[in-house]
Amino acid sequence: MQSKFEQLKTEALLAIKSVSDKIQLEDLENKLLGRKSGELTNLMKGLKDLTDDARKVIGVVANEVKKDIEMAFANKKNELLNLDWAAAVEKERVDITQPTLPHSERGTFHPNTIIQKDLEDFFTSMGFVVLDGPELESDFFNFTAVNVPENHPARDMQDTFYIKNHPGMVMRTHTSSMQVRSMLKQGAPLRAIVPGKCYRNEATDPRHEHTFYQLEGFVIDEHITFAHMKGVLEAVAKHLYGADTQVRLRPKYYPFVEPGVNGEVTCFICKGKGCRVCKNTGWLEIFGAGMIHPNVLKEGKVDAGRYQGFAFGLGLTRLAMLKYGIEDIRHLESGDLKFLKQF
Numbered sequence: 001m002q003s004k005f006e007q008l009k010t011e012a013l014l015a016i017k018s019v020s021d022k023i024q025l026e027d028l029e030n031k032l033l034g035r036k037s038g039e040l041t042n043l044m045k046g047l048k049d050l051t052d053d054a055r056k057v058i059g060v061v062a063n064e065v066k067k068d069i070e071m072a073f074a075n076k077k078n079e080l081l082n083l084d085w086a087a088a089v090e091k092e093r094v095d096i097t098q099p100t101l102p103h104s105e106r107g108t109f110h111p112n113t114i115i116q117k118d119l120e121d122f123f124t125s126m127g128f129v130v131l132d133g134p135e136l137e138s139d140f141f142n143f144t145a146v147n148v149p150e151n152h153p154a155r156d157m158q159d160t161f162y163i164k165n166h167p168g169m170v171m172r173t174h175t176s177s178m179q180v181r182s183m184l185k186q187g188a189p190l191r192a193i194v195p196g197k198c199y200r201n202e203a204t205d206p207r208h209e210h211t212f213y214q215l216e217g218f219v220i221d222e223h224i225t226f227a228h229m230k231g232v233l234e235a236v237a238k239h240l241y242g243a244d245t246q247v248r249l250r251p252k253y254y255p256f257v258e259p260g261v262n263g264e265v266t267c268f269i270c271k272g273k274g275c276r277v278c279k280n281t282g283w284l285e286i287f288g289a290g291m292i293h294p295n296v297l298k299e300g301k302v303d304a305g306r307y308q309g310f311a312f313g314l315g316l317t318r319l320a321m322l323k324y325g326i327e328d329i330r331h332l333e334s335g336d337l338k339f340l341k342q343f
């Protein structure tokens, strides 16, 4: 019996020494010391069948063997942990002697990113959270949940890319798809913006592109009115184009709001007198907005009797084009460095 303990110890110490990762070590520990059927555990169970005298002698040996094996496991664990640390430190090591790139090779922000960051700062200062969401979206969150059921004609206004072999998945046509997602996750009240990439199946020309950026925003709370919406939109317009900017809201149909409006601001180039950019109207259309349709709140499991909300969508791509006088939308997704280096 004594030799069995000693043999097990020799084998165990050798096995522990040759282990090279934590999972192997855990398996081995379980195999030897496991409460139910560990090899050492089983051997110790045999002690009870010995005579009193023999048990006293062999019991001492058995306990020493157990202690030695446990010690070997503890040491090995420490050793592996130190290896982990060393690997982690090595991975994060920065070579401070490496030469930097010449100044002219530094990247610049994409015009869409500049506008997006500016608006994220502005909205967070008003207590909005910034949310992100999937670009490959389910048909449900992109259309059905925002009050555009199957076979609704509004789906034709937003033809998009459907994914082969994945029925029910679309490239999102707007970031409004995050409205119901976030209501389900966070409930009401909620104050959020969702900037991001959207897709439409468009024949491209200087004014149309299959990929563009949008910023959706929404506020859901008790006693929210159309006046709150107008106040926020005016604040955005003044932030973007100066304190003397006027906002004009005109009724427009969007399936997910009721009532819905088309939002225009006084042209920041001609100050409302009329020019080429505003097509001599003095106004620039920059957003769509409205009070969130109760059906959308219901999809989000928000109590539509208690809470109201408004939502708005700004075209980040359009804002960037206006701000920088970009005449062709296709430049923005072209990846052309001659274009990108101007910002």
Ligand SMILES: [Zn+2]
Residues within 6 Å of the ligand: 267, 268, 269, 270, 271, 272, 273, 274, 275, 276, 277, 278, 279, 280, 282, 283
């Ligand atoms: Zn103008």
